[in-house]
Amino acid sequence: MLALKNHAAVTSESRALIIGGGAFLILGVAGLLLVGREPVALSGRGSVGDIAALGTAVLGAAAAVIGSLQRRGPEPSRVPEAGRTRNIVDVTALALAHASIFLLGWLALFAIFQQAFVGAVLYPLAGAIIVGTTGAVSAYTAYLSAVTMNAYRLAALLAVFLVAGILTSMLTAEDPQWWQEHLSALGMTSDVSGVTFNVTLIVAGVVVTTLAGYSTKTLAWQANTASSRRRVRLLEGGIVLIGILLACVGLFPVDERFGLHTLAASGMVLVFGTLIVRMRALVPSMPATFNALGLVFLAVIAFAVLMYFPFGYYNLTAVELIAASLVFAWLIVLIRNLAAVDADQLDANPPARRQFQRTEAGRRPAAPGQDKSTTEP
Template sequence: MKKYQIEIPESAKEILDLENMDYSMQLEHNSILVRPSNVIDLIPQIHFWWYGALALISACAFLIYALTNHLHLVPLSGYNSIAAASIILSALCGTFLFAVTFIVQKIKEKGPAKAFTWRSLPPLIVACAMIIVFIMLALYWLFGELFKGLQLDIYTSTVLVFIAVAMVDYLMINLAMTISPGIITNLMTIMIVGGVGFSMLTNSTKDWWKYNFSFLGTAKNSTHLSFNITLVFSGLLLMILVDYLFVNLNRKYKGWKINILRGLLSALGVCMACIGLFPNNPQFHILHDRISMWLVYLLLILIITVRWLLPEVTKEFLKVSYIIGAVMSIDYIVFKAFTYLSLTAFELIAFILAFGWVLLVLQYIENLVKNNVRIFPVTIKVMPEDSAQRTKTI
């Protein structure tokens, strides 16, 4: 049996931790994959005290609050409830631990956080806080419907608060240690769907849909603040994602076309944020409408020019893009010329199509970035069968 030895360049050796970690080789479709021998080395190691300490402090604070306010029985939902304590403490502790973990990784230049810029941290923190609140609100609303009128003693309530905070803290630390463009896209999607859905379900005017989609962001809606904040930070997340993707994309694809595509997508994020920053109230009505139209114009320009601006674009992607553009045009004509659709229906259809197309573009660019990996030349040498030379396994 012949034996082979793989030689790697010095530049690759500097990246691999050959002294402290063992590597193994795996064959996949006529390719050689080198990875750590122990799969656990690929999984983020999160010690209990990282997330358990703050959860324990939060539970103790809740217990002290319950005792000082003579809450012998604590309701599951409502004011002074398990739900209220869990949501507030989880949002505070979870976002704090996310920020600390992100900063530590950034300073030490470890993990995926090192590839993000410092300016991406504040919007990510706010996005994490909002998503924690949205998800916790939904969960406790469901529990409240299943166990109406449930009240528990303060010690059982304290344990439940501890579990809720500990779980969120663990997830936030794990998120900071594994953050990626795909995760940011999911965060943006959850934030938009969660924020808009929350505003629809909890607004004070149940027949809001008779007006327009922008009504959710006006002062007439009791939950306008959550709707507008959702749009502002969704736009910021889009800009963060574009910034990260194009910094990595520029390593392989250069030129004015890439810069124009980056500028158009960034402008799309700015318009989305400004729509939430300037809601459709009387004092901002004209500005709000103009920004909304700029958003539509930018999207149409992107759909038309993506053939020339996006690197290695496929025919299938262009077909989907043109179909979405055509449906949006038909949607506008049916609304404007024939008045068949209401303003709310027109805006909702346009919003869903536009958001879906933006997600497709981001996913396409993310795949280009993933394929743009560093390639090192290697040499495979045949070793004599009787060779007793001991080599480092990689």
């Protein structure tokens, strides 16, 4: 068997196992202390599900931060102030996204288990073991997700997070007729539904700003003229602006800040439309099929608005759902297409690909025993 020259993947798996084991012990002991001496339910207030969801949110976020720091570099003293600030935002976005997914996911899963095992309870030791297991699985997954994060994975993470957050808000809404007003009505209350809706939008907005950096990283590295660098900055700025406006939609609930809420939501659609129209000029190598898809999405949104305002064919919730779904679908497809363009361009230029990989390798700590000066793709 040939000896491995680069043990980075093996090292990451070993670290993930250690982090998962530590999470099992921490959350298992915490679960044993919180459960007490009496049997406990699978779901509901004070249940194993609640302890597991809250614990995995904290430990999952911590594991995501550790994984992000393992992947990033160089040393803080050598990073410009703007770069350090952007790194902090990126790491925070990843941590919040993972924490929210674990929180919502485990709550939903334990609620399903409770319905499957009606009346079932867990004894303290069994409950602590289950809680510890959820912590191990979550921390292990979060670490590996963060340490191997790229544009493809981050786009998928955003999609999962948005769907989980919005569906949770809909299912926990106290008013079953919320949809008769508008989608933003979900964020008008201070209950679990309202908090989940607004926090989902805020965190998703921060994740979108992180996506901007991931998706334009290779384009920025390859830009060798003033005009190409300007195009990359405009594209990245447009994606960042969508993220900021999305976060503002959650920060300013419609019942408290109607003007700011409406301005942010409308501005997001406006920036979305501008990027679609200018995409061919911003990224000339973007596939024609993607550019056509963007124009189709824009036309569908315009048609949906037209059917609502003059004709009243359906309510505002339907328009908002159509617009939001298409904006996020386009954004996720954009990230994947940019990553595909980057991959094709680097594959077509092997020297550039090796140089780019060496540059990326220099930004993260080498694995034990690995000499970065001799790293080969």
